[in-house]
Amino acid sequence: MAYVVATAFVAVTGFFFVASVSNAFAEATIRGFLAGAVFFLILMAPAITMRLLAEEQKLGTLELLLTSPVKEFEVVFGKFLAALFMVFIMLLLSLYFVLILFIYGDPDIGPILSGYLGLLLYASATLSIGLFASSLSANQIVGLMVGAGILTALSVIDFVSGRFTGNIAVILDNLQLGASFSVFDSDSFGVAESGHFADFARGIISIYDIFYYISISILFIILTVLILESRRWR
Amino acid sequence: MISIEHMSKNFGPYPAVIDVSFEVLKGEIVGFLGPNGAGKTTTMRIVTGYTPPSEGKVTVGGYDVITNSLDARKHIGYLPESVPLYLDMSVKDYLTYMGQIRGMNRKWINKRLPEVIDVVKLGDYKNTLIGRLSKGYRQRTGIAQAILHEPDVLIMDEPTIGIDPIQVVETRELISELGKEHTMFLSSHILPEVSAICPRVLVINDGRIVADDNPDKLSEKLQHAERVEISIRNADNNEFITAIRQLDGVIDVRTDQRAQSLQRAEREGVTPFIIDAKPNLGISETIAETIVKKGWGLSNLTPLPMTLEEIFLELTTDESVGNID
Numbered sequence: 302m303a304y305v306v307a308t309a310f311v312a313v314t315g316f317f318f319v320a321s322v323s324n325a326f327a328e329a330t331i332r333g334f335l336a337g338a339v340f341f342l343i344l345m346a347p348a349i350t351m352r353l354l355a356e357e358q359k360l361g362t363l364e365l366l367l368t369s370p371v372k373e374f375e376v377v378f379g380k381f382l383a384a385l386f387m388v389f390i391m392l393l394l395s396l397y398f399v400l401i402l403f404i405y406g407d408p409d410i411g412p413i414l415s416g417y418l419g420l421l422l423y424a425s426a427t428l429s430i431g432l433f434a435s436s437l438s439a440n441q442i443v444g445l446m447v448g449a450g451i452l453t454a455l456s457v458i459d460f461v462s463g464r465f466t467g468n469i470a471v472i473l474d475n476l477q478l479g480a481s482f483s484v485f486d487s488d489s490f491g492v493a494e495s496g497h498f499a500d501f502a503r504g505i506i507s508i509y510d511i512f513y514y515i516s517i518s519i520l521f522i523i524l525t526v527l528i529l530e531s532r533r534w535r
Numbered sequence: 536m537i538s539i540e541h542m543s544k545n546f547g548p549y550p551a552v553i554d555v556s557f558e559v560l561k562g563e564i565v566g567f568l569g570p571n572g573a574g575k576t577t578t579m580r581i582v583t584g585y586t587p588p589s590e591g592k593v594t595v596g597g598y599d600v601i602t603n604s605l606d607a608r609k610h611i612g613y614l615p616e617s618v619p620l621y622l623d624m625s626v627k628d629y630l631t632y633m634g635q636i637r638g639m640n641r642k643w644i645n646k647r648l649p650e651v652i653d654v655v656k657l658g659d660y661k662n663t664l665i666g667r668l669s670k671g672y673r674q675r676t677g678i679a680q681a682i683l684h685e686p687d688v689l690i691m692d693e694p695t696i697g698i699d700p701i702q703v704v705e706t707r708e709l710i711s712e713l714g715k716e717h718t719m720f721l722s723s724h725i726l727p728e729v730s731a732i733c734p735r736v737l738v739i740n741d742g743r744i745v746a747d748d749n750p751d752k753l754s755e756k757l758q759h760a761e762r763v764e765i766s767i768r769n770a771d772n773n774e775f776i777t778a779i780r781q782l783d784g785v786i787d788v789r790t791d792q793r794a795q796s797l798q799r800a801e802r803e804g805v806t807p808f809i810i811d812a813k814p815n816l817g818i819s820e821t822i823a824e825t826i827v828k829k830g831w832g833l834s835n836l837t838p839l840p841m842t843l844e845e846i847f848l849e850l851t852t853d854e855s856v857g858n859i860d
Contacts (some may be wrong), residue, residue, distance in 0.1 A: 361619030365680070368583040368615075369636045370608040533587050533601070 303387060310345060310391045314338045318398045330408060334398050335416045335502050342388075342420075342427050343456060347448035349387060350431030351441045353380045354525070358439035373529040381432055381522055388424040392417060412504035419501025422514035426478065427452055429521035436528045452478065456496075478517075536561050536610075536688050536718045537582060542591030544577055551577045553742040555591075561687070564714040566733030567722040570851050574742045575722040576616055579692050582720070583613045596687055609638065612681035612717070616692040618674055622666030626657055626676055629665060630683055637684040647683055655679045655709065671702035678706075682713060689717045695728060707732060726847055740851040753846050761814040762839040764791060765822065766805040768832030775808065778825060784816040805834045 314337040321333020354377075357363040366376055402408045434448030435441070455478040477496035497510040537559040544552040552574040559565050569575045580586040581593055584600045584607060593600045598607035621629055630651065634644040652661050655675040660668060665676060674694065681689055694710060695703050711732050713719065723729050729736055730750050738746040746753055767775060772790065779788045791797075791807035800807045812818035819836060826833045 360621070361615060361617040362621060363619075364580075364585055364615045364617075365613070365619055365633075366636070368585050368608055368611065368613050369633075370605050370638055371636050372605070532585070533604075 306345060306349060306387075307391045307394060310338075310341060311394050311397070313341050314395060315398065322402075331398060331402065331413055331416055332502055334395065335420065335498075338395070338420055339423060339498055342424060343449065343452045345388075346384075346424070346427035346431040346452065347434065347445045349384050350380075350428055350435050351444035351448060352435065353384065353432055354436040354529075355439055355441040355444045359441075367529070367532065374526050377432065377436075377522055377525045377529065381429060381518075384428045384432065385421075385425055388428065389421065392420060392424075409504065412502070415501045415504050415506050418506065419498055419510070422501075422511060423478070423498055426514045426517040426521075429518040429525075430455075433521040433525045433528070436525045536563075536596055537720060538592075538594045539578075539582070540592045542578075542581065542588045542593055544574075544581060544586065545589045550742055552581070552588075555739070555742075555744050557737060557744060557747055559688075559718060559720055561718050563735060564719045564733050565721070566729035566736040567720060567739065568724065568726070568729055568736055568847060569722075569739035570724065573739045573851075575739060576692055578739070579613075579690055579720070579722060580615075583611055583690055584608055609684075610687045612684065612686035612689045614677045614681045614689075614691040614694060616696070618677040620665045620673055620676060623664060625662050625664055626652070626668075626679075627661045629676065630679055633680045634683050639684055644683075647685070651679045651683050654682070654712075656705070671698040671706070674698055674702075674706065675709075678709065678713075682717070687718060689713060689719045691719070691721045693723055694721060695723070695725060703728075738847065738850050745850045746846075750846070751840055761812050761816075761818060763810045763812070763819055763822070764796070764807065764835070764837050764839050765810060765833070766800065766803070766807045766835035767826065768805050768834055770806065770829075770831040772806060775806075775831070778829060779808075779810060779822060782812075782818070782821055782825060784813045784818055784821070786811040786813065803834060805832075807835075809839070 314334050317337025317340075318331065318334040321330070321336075354363070357366065367373070399408075399413055402413075430451050431444070431448040434446075434451065435444035437443060437447060455476060458476050458478075478498075497513045500507045500510055539558070540556050542552060542555045543550065555574075555578065567575050567578070577586065581588050582595060582600065584604045587601055595607040596610040598604075598610070600607045621632075624632065627648065630648060631644055634647065639647070652658055655678055657672060657675055657679065660672060665673060668676065678691070678694065681691065691710075695706050698706060707728055710719070710721070714732065721729070721733065734749055736746070736748065736750055736753065737744055776788045779785055788808055788810050791800075791809045793807075796807040799805075810818070810822065819838065823833060823836060
């Protein structure tokens with residue numbers, strides 16, 4: 302399964318990368334790739350995580366895990382790290398694109414580094430959401446749908462914020478995960494302008510954005526642990 | 536090792552376990568019997584800390600399973616009813632992983648792994664993917680996982696369900712062997728198995744414990760009559776029946792029509808009978824004396840206790856039967 306997902310990732314993002322650099326006067330930038338990655342991770346994160354806790358419930362192995370001397374937090378965090386590691390490997394594979402840029406052009410290293418850092422943080426947030434969704438049911442499809450649902454909602458939240466004014470609009474804007482569905486827009490390359498990913502794509506590493514992604518990750522990991530612990534209260 | 540005090544569990548409005556109290560001492564092998572839906576699995580899940588009780592106190596090895604859950608769990612080896620396994624791991628990898636989450640260090644795992652694989656006789660399959668194993672071997676992998684960390688208490692929910700007859704015998708022997716070194720708490724609704732392995736049985740029905748005793752003593756208490764099988768030589772059937780019927784305390788005498796008795800009778804040239812008498816009157820001696828006095832040949836005189844099936848049915852289908860004291 303991992304091989305298929307990794308291949309799909311490299312293939313899809315490769316497509317975006319090629320599209321972004323194959324016109325004349327194209328910039329030597331990975332912005333095309335980043336856009337594709339950010340977009341594709343919305344699908345990929347639930348796919349990677351949907352079975353992590355759902356299958357344990359379905360197979361009954363969760364019963365063995367929770368009756369072993371391990372804390373619920375260890376179980377959740379362990380799975381989270383495993384998923385994150387897998388995405389990390391996929392990102393390593395994509396360094397191939399960067400290599401091409403260096404061979405044929407003269408790219409700035411700054412935006413490349415910040416782009417990958419942003420991607421890792423973005424992955425951490427999306428995977429934590431997927432993991433949470435997976436804990437809700439023994440049915441993997443539920444995990445997939447809830448995960449994709451939450452991710453999509455957080456990605457279009459800036460469209461909604463236009464209806465509100467004042468503080469609410471600001472709050473909603475700031476929850477924007479970073480992907481956008483105008484992926485073929487050659488200006489933004491599909492990275493939402495009001496999202497937390499935008500600066501990473503430009504080469505800016507902002508504490509504010511880092512804080513956002515880490516907070517989302519922590520929030521959903523805690524929620525997942527609570528879901529598992531709730532077994533003890535019923 | 537296991538102590539349960541006034542434990543109850545309700546799933547919403549439905550009372551699955553009602554005011555259950557018992558203790559399992561170190562070294563005991565206790566069979567937990569009950570019809571389907573009686574509360575066996577729920578009780579076991581509460582003892583292992585998977586489900587919280589609605590009321591009551593449960594401790595394992597002195598540790599409360601709710602407040603000291605992690606400590607309690609270290610002393611337990613558990614085989615759930617569904618024998619959950621990761622089908623895409625090999626036996627060896629699975630057991631190694633299980634050892635790691637039980638907090639075993641590498642050295643200990645490396646020492647125990649071959650021992651355990653040997654005990655459950657999975658040597659030929661240690662590199663096979665679990666998904667490829669038959670049910671019987673998967674069961675053994677499950678047992679292996681439960682004993683790997685040398686726990687004080689082994690809790691097994693229906694350990695021989697669904698295995699073929701040959702492997703059932705082997706698994707039963709394995710369980711008996713394990714009983715020598717661990718405290719065991721097994722559940723089953725296969726009665727011959729429980730009566731073969733467990734010196735003590737707890738019977739649960741509709742959420743309540745209805746019996747807690749040694750199977751033989753239980754049958755004594757439940758029997759309303761003492762029953763004896765007897766084989767006689769050189770006697771006229773009617774004469775024998777009349778003579779025995781006249782004895783004080785004898786309720787009934789009849790010829791034994793059971794297939795195996797008749798077969799044996801033909802082989803040995805004897806006539807088999809079954810005698811029912813009032814219990815605790817020493818009726819066997821009286822019968823023996825009578826036979827000798829009349830000059831008949833006594834070939835066999837054996838008490839027939841109530842089988843565990845009969846005990847089980849009596850306890851679980853007769854509503855008027857309360858606690859046996």
